[in-house]
Amino acid sequence: MANQFDLKKILDSFKDITIGVVGDLMLDDYIIGTVERISPEAPVPVVTVKEERFALGGAANVVNNLNALQAKTICFGIIGNDANGDRLINAFLEKNIDPSSIIKTNTLPTIVKKRVLAGNQQLLRIDWEDSSPILPVLEDQLIEEFKKNIDKLDAVILSDYDKGVLTPKVAKEIVRLCREKNIIVNVDPKPKNALNYMGASSMTPNKKEAIECMGIKTDDFEKLGKDLKEKLNLNNLLLTRSEEGMSLFLDKVVNIPTFAQEVYDVTGAGDTVISVFTLASAAGVSLHEAAKIANTAAGVVVGKVGTSTATKEEILEFYEKIYDKWGV
Structure with missing residues (x-):
């Protein structure tokens, strides 16, 4: 088990690691307000808006999680040549994330998921998206951009939200290239696409996704x-x-327990798990220790509202509370 000093050393080493992220880039918009009455026009709550903000979502949230831990990232994805695409690029630039490997297209819109919240309760979600598979010309562009940068990468994350970027051709070719170069390639999958990732290093499904991947219902995890x-x-x-x-x-x-704390929002927790698990694996710690650090980071983000990330300081503090205190 890593003690507090060892864990700090591991987390500090993240700044020397470069992770490639390939997947479906999104923006998460939040309208936050209060509800005090029902509309006279229809039986729906009236939200008085107090705040509107946005966060990086989907594969962009994976990039954001890695960036929050000071890792270097190269992001490969497709966005629309539109105002929301500009918002996403500008958000990357504000965080000093290089967006130069992201491809813009006129054939698809930038994906936006708008959520309306009141009192930490999500009332409504509105999605702007076209989840059609990307065109062959975009597949080839994406693969070529990945090949140009592969020698800079210590590990790769495939973040599949089934929105059309990780087509069978793209997914299989990236897994093949990573195996050829002996680069860690971890996948956060959508079950219907699981067979596209044969031969990957690791996968991080939840239990429901694993059941769907196997096509069987079972309690024997x-x-x-x-x-x-x-x-x-x-x-x-x-x-x-x-x-x-x-x-x-x-x-x-190896079973890794979790510990009870108040859960506000599980949005993006899977992004945090694969980000931290991959980073820690690339840093050279044991896979068991990498999973424990990832579990700690997920415990931090579910205690926040909306798509969130965990900092090194938060991981250190929470790790001490759960693993060092309980000796597990």
Whole structure:
């Protein structure tokens, strides 16, 4: 187990690591207000707006999580040649994230998910998107951009929200290239696309996603994880099980408990898990320790409202509370 000093050293080493992120880039818009009455026009709440803000979402939230921990990132994705695409690029620039490997197109809009919240309760979500698979010309551009940068990468994250970027051609070619170069390639999958990621280093599905990947309903999570790892020829599998913690499938199964705290919002928690698990793995710690650090970071972000990230200081503090205190 990493003690406080060792963990700080691990987290400090993240600044020397470069992670490639490939996937569906989005913006998360939030309208936040209060509800005191029902509309006379229809049986719906009237929200008095107090604040409007946006955050990086989807694969862009993975980039944001990595950036919050001072890692270097190269982001590969497709956005619309539109005002929302400009917003996303500007948000990257404000955070000193290089957006030069992101491709703009006139054929698809930038994905935006707008949420209306009142009293920490989500009342409505409105999505602007076209989840059609990207055109072959964009597939080729994306793969070429990845090839140009692959030698700079210590690890790769494929962030699949099933919005058309990680087509079978793109997914399989990136996994192949990473295996050829012996680069860690971890996947946050959508179940319907799971077979596209055969041979990846790791996958981080939740239990529901794993069940859908296997096409069977079962309560035997250990068999589920072992079968999925074998089916997809993965080096390891990190299965997240909500309040039951995580299970890491190596040659044996390692269960990592979670600890009760107030949960405000699970939005983006999966992005945090794969970001921190991949970073810690690339830093050279054991996969068990990487999973524990990822579990800690996820515990931090679910205690925040909206798409969030965890800082090094928050991870250090929470890790001490749960692992060093309980000795697990």
